Amino acid sequence: MTTQPTTTPGKTTQPTTMPGRVALVTGAARGIGAAIARRLARDGFAVAAVDTDAEGSARTANSILESGGRAIAVGADVTHEQESSRAVARASAELGPVTALVNNAGILRDNMLFKMSTEDWDAVLNVHLRGAFLMTRAAQAHMIEAKWGRIVNLSSTSALGKRGQANYAAAKAGLQGFTKTLALELGKFGVTANAIAPGFIDTEMVHAMVDRMGVEFDDWKTAAGREIAVGRVGTPDDVAAVAGFLCSDDAAYVSGQVIYVAGGPRG
Numbered sequence: 001m002t003t004q005p006t007t008t009p010g011k012t013t014q015p016t017t018m019p020g021r022v023a024l025v026t027g028a029a030r031g032i033g034a035a036i037a038r039r040l041a042r043d044g045f046a047v048a049a050v051d052t053d054a055e056g057s058a059r060t061a062n063s064i065l066e067s068g069g070r071a072i073a074v075g076a077d078v079t080h081e082q083e084s085s086r087a088v089a090r091a092s093a094e095l096g097p098v099t100a101l102v103n104n105a106g107i108l109r110d111n112m113l114f115k116m117s118t119e120d121w122d123a124v125l126n127v128h129l130r131g132a133f134l135m136t137r138a139a140q141a142h143m144i145e146a147k148w149g150r151i152v153n154l155s156s157t158s159a160l161g162k163r164g165q166a167n168y169a170a171a172k173a174g175l176q177g178f179t180k181t182l183a184l185e186l187g188k189f190g191v192t193a194n195a196i197a198p199g200f201i202d203t204e205m206v207h208a209m210v211d212r213m214g215v216e217f218d219d220w221k222t223a224a225g226r227e228i229a230v231g232r233v234g235t236p237d238d239v240a241a242v243a244g245f246l247c248s249d250d251a252a253y254v255s256g257q258v259i260y261v262a263g264g265p266r267g
């Protein structure tokens, strides 16, 4: 699904978009991905909001258009090789070459190791790792051609190990190694690669996790906040602010880093 820019009377359609700056954000239908898409649009990027949830992507793209930015919505599954390359090709054809990529799409399939199914292991590794690989391989050519690029991968504090998340922790740790390798391979082309590792962020992913624990969300949130140095659970905008910086020109000398966005020093 593609959403075309609309014209608002008395307003130009794309007042703040920087020429040549196009970002593709995966998992952009909601949560952290939607916040990053809106943040990058505010920072002057034209944005392709990619998600399996095409309606949610359209909502994100429309909110950017309503704020005067440029955006399209693309329904695509990042684990699917052809859909990934088509998403990058379509974003590049409709908005311009994709020079910033945020690999944010994610799923949870938590279970203790002895109960974890092979399907749940594969599903999590596929979305986070295979998805990031396919999207990055498709987008890097545009960045190299432009001699400018920004890649941001969503890792997690779970990369340090978390009970019940053998699949997710392995995927998120894998993304850190992937990120550092991209930084080494692509740095000479003006392309940086960094990872953001959030702690608890208030999104549907965490709501579903807390539901499965059989706990009231507000009670959980208050208790979780007490354990976090700054005294609260994070918001999608807390993460988007860091993504905005990492995709900016100011971050040109920051590459191969993992930035924990967890409200405290412990990942």
Ligand code: NAP
Pocket: 026, 027, 028, 029, 030, 031, 032, 033, 050, 051, 052, 053, 056, 076, 077, 078, 079, 103, 104, 105, 106, 107, 127, 131, 154, 155, 156, 157, 197, 198, 199, 200, 201, 202, 203, 204, 205, 206
């Ligand atoms: P979320 O609310 O569950 O949103 C994730 C989005 O990704 C959903 O719209 C989902 O669409 C989409 N998606 C899933 N599989 C996809 C695929 N194969 N192709 C394209 N899109 C796909 O999650 P979130 O909390 O915003 O998390 C965003 C990222 O941050 C994830 O990588 C997550 O692991 C990471 N993270 C989150 C937290 C946290 O506390 N929330 C902490 C650390 C790291 P569907 O609805 O169709 O599945």
